[in-house]
Amino acid sequence: MSVRAGVVVTGTEVLTGRVVDRNGPWLSDQLFALGVDHAHTVVVGDRDDDMLAALGFFARQGLELIITSGGLGPTEDDRTAEIVGRFQGREMVLDEATEARIWEILSGLRTRWPHLDEDAIRRANRKQAVVPRGAAILPPVGTAPGLVVAPAPSSAGSRFPVVVVLPGPPRELQAMWPAAVETAEFRAVLAGASSYRSKMLRLFGIPESEIAATMRVAREGGVDLDALEITTCLRRGEIEIVSRWEPGADDVYRAFEDVVRSRHADVLFSDDGRSVDTQVADMLRSSGISVACAESCTGGLLAARLTELDGASEYFPGGLVTYANEAKSELAGVPASLIAEHGAVSEEVAKALADGARAALHAEVGVGITGIAGPGGGTEGKPVGTVWLSVSRGDVDPVARLTRRVHLPGGRADVRDRSTTVALHLLRRLLMGESDAPGERAAEPSAAAAGEPSGTHGPAATEGGPVGDE
Amino acid sequence: MSVRAGVVVTGTEVLTGRVVDRNGPWLSDQLFALGVDHAHTVVVGDRDDDMLAALGFFARQGLELIITSGGLGPTEDDRTAEIVGRFQGREMVLDEATEARIWEILSGLRTRWPHLDEDAIRRANRKQAVVPRGAAILPPVGTAPGLVVAPAPSSAGSRFPVVVVLPGPPRELQAMWPAAVETAEFRAVLAGASSYRSKMLRLFGIPESEIAATMRVAREGGVDLDALEITTCLRRGEIEIVSRWEPGADDVYRAFEDVVRSRHADVLFSDDGRSVDTQVADMLRSSGISVACAESCTGGLLAARLTELDGASEYFPGGLVTYANEAKSELAGVPASLIAEHGAVSEEVAKALADGARAALHAEVGVGITGIAGPGGGTEGKPVGTVWLSVSRGDVDPVARLTRRVHLPGGRADVRDRSTTVALHLLRRLLMGESDAPGERAAEPSAAAAGEPSGTHGPAATEGGPVGDE
Known part of the structure; x- marks a missing residue:
């Protein structure tokens, strides 16, 4: 009962x-x-x-x-x-x-x-x-x-x-x-309560409709999904699949998880309840690597998110909020000429911010974010929601980098918040050893590098968009 | 109906x-x-x-x-x-x-x-x-x-x-x-809907029980509170009183608001729905004054809050997140000797952070925050929740300042969030022309200056505490 x-x-x-x-x-x-x-x-x-x-x-x-x-x-x-x-x-x-x-x-x-x-x-x-x-x-x-x-x-x-x-x-x-x-x-x-088991899988970089397809594949493959209570949701740009079942259905759950793993190996980033925040924190702590950031459109949100967890001082010396262009140049060392040539929201400035954050805070890893959070400031070429993000690591030779442009949906608060999620996933991938090929331009990110479908629209562009509606 | x-x-x-x-x-x-x-x-x-x-x-x-x-x-x-x-x-x-x-x-x-x-x-x-x-x-x-x-x-x-x-x-x-x-x-x-009127009053610096007393005073003074629907709540350290009434009860509401005004003149900061965030933004924009911040325990949350509003670039050039002591010295110019002598969480360091933020970002006003967000790091003299905040304004002579120590209740997230509320209220008071007497030490803040009862416990120390429970 x-x-x-x-x-x-x-x-x-x-x-x-x-x-x-x-x-x-x-x-x-x-x-x-x-x-x-x-x-x-x-x-x-x-x-x-x-x-x-x-x-x-x-x-x-x-x-x-x-x-x-x-x-x-x-x-x-x-x-x-x-x-x-x-x-x-x-x-x-x-x-x-x-x-x-x-x-x-x-x-x-x-x-x-x-x-x-x-x-x-x-x-x-x-x-x-x-x-x-x-x-x-x-x-x-x-x-x-x-x-x-x-x-x-x-x-x-x-x-x-x-x-x-x-x-x-x-x-x-x-x-x-x-x-x-x-x-x-x-x-x-x-006295009348029974016990359940549950598990959460987290994925980043696919639309929710793909999970619907995966559930059908599992069912067609003979997995008795009725024995599981499965909910999926999009949260801060990530998909969470939470399953709950009574102890007798352990095998059913295992079979379902196997199907998810085989279909979504490249985007499944957490199966133990850990958020990307915790994963990044754990990697930084265990490797002794420190991270600093230089933020424009996110205005301090990434620094705030990195310091949400207790003990952040072990790997986070600090950050720069470079809202004005002068601050980008003076604090993060972004050449004014670079801003003049490419615009403040550009691949070049994102990279320079990442490198500047590293230098100013003496950190091994730097994160640079620059974008248009809206509601104003968008142009045809760079609409509201356009954000350039770059992470770089200076304790290896040559410098390892991942740089991406994303187009994020929603209002000012959504764009700012979602940008921090994309930044954390880039940081996670960099710490796991991925990097862009030297000299490669990032305007067309490859599908493999960030776990996202190819095209200029990044993974987080989908929430509330045409796929994964709801 | x-x-x-x-x-x-x-x-x-x-x-x-x-x-x-x-x-x-x-x-x-x-x-x-x-x-x-x-x-x-x-x-x-x-x-x-x-x-x-x-x-x-x-x-x-x-x-x-x-x-x-x-x-x-x-x-x-x-x-x-x-x-x-x-x-x-x-x-x-x-x-x-x-x-x-x-x-x-x-x-x-x-x-x-x-x-x-x-x-x-x-x-x-x-x-x-x-x-x-x-x-x-x-x-x-x-x-x-x-x-x-x-x-x-x-x-x-x-x-x-x-x-x-x-x-x-x-x-x-x-x-x-x-x-x-x-x-x-x-x-x-x-077709069957009627219309209501409503108004929100916001207060900062008293416990919620005082509002209960004020409502009794109003009732005893003949105000027919039954004609109003009044709710009070504590939110981010502020008290909100929301009243709703049908058009016939306009006079009753006015009488109630008069009682609130007469009893809480010094702590009533908003009667037009504007948050302290919006008030500060409006004052900065209309005066052409810019503000920068240097944050330790809040880790970027104040910068993020200042840039939540569209158009923040008009008055916010940027901020420093100085988590490590070296960052406090190198980026905000806080002398290492000052930190060594007084500790990173101290009146002196909060003031130096405020001044350093102004200098680094070429802003008229600076905000410095340094405290112990917990759960670790507390001592008997400086328990978790101890936060020093300072605001300073350099375009007047002598430099105008407000510096306060507060003891904030709750967990790490509460302490960090509440600190930004206290900072915004200090900023508001500074922009309205208040300042500490030169040379005055701030360890015992005066009741008048920050609208709070005297004693070392600041206004925001009360939520969830013995008064204003709920």
């Missing part, structure tokens, strides 16, 4: 997108690890009826577990605890131990922020200590306690759904989760 | 968070502009039953309009059109005009990517042209047509809910939206 759960994310600010929900996805991973099937996430605004409707929807679907995030704060629009209490048929009571505990937490705060309205704090304290009678209370991480609330014994007689009430800030929600799982109510739910 | 809508976002990759949904929030804004109330967003995985359950939930809620995004692609798990057809009681038929249209679009593709499997493309073509009989067909932006599907005349007799079926890629969905709104089916829904 499989146990199913639903997540309710509260907050008009999430519904309208002013805040991106990080809790639904995080909870999805946790549920998966516990063998619980995540059926739905519902985002609701701050209205009692909408929240109640979502809880009712999940209950009617027969879900055994409901997790809510948000709505435990001190303001009047934070009403989750009360609504869940009503839903489960439990009256609200002040829990004095919890009130005292919160007051203790707030004392430190009152010392640090002496000008705050004490009355406001005291009310917030009390509000957050009013809970459904008989609920399991999870100790606060901030000031809000969490709750695990089973239906009142007097209601329909079912022990399900159990509702887990967690605070909205991801840091608090995540810290509180283990305590929620340990409650008797949660354990009762888990 | 108010018209209510629900959004169904499909895709296991969204449910599990591998892809962040941008369509729900975008659609929410569009619905709001049309006077339609956005009640729920449901995220469902790629399973027919879950999708049908979500549609049924919305129908039972009495929603007049349902919008789906995703599931129109060429792979086998893309099943939205068929499920919506079944839900509305309409059989699926091949639309030959649409098939021909898609084939035309694909021809360009086949020229550009000659090695693709032609059979795969032809099947994808046909699949995407099979639609519910009688549905309004929206011309493809990629290859997938959109649909507007009313219930079949033979079903229960209601004209609602109308289901609008849109592709998943935000670029396609957004481009297709106007055509959807123009259909007769959609217009029939809009």
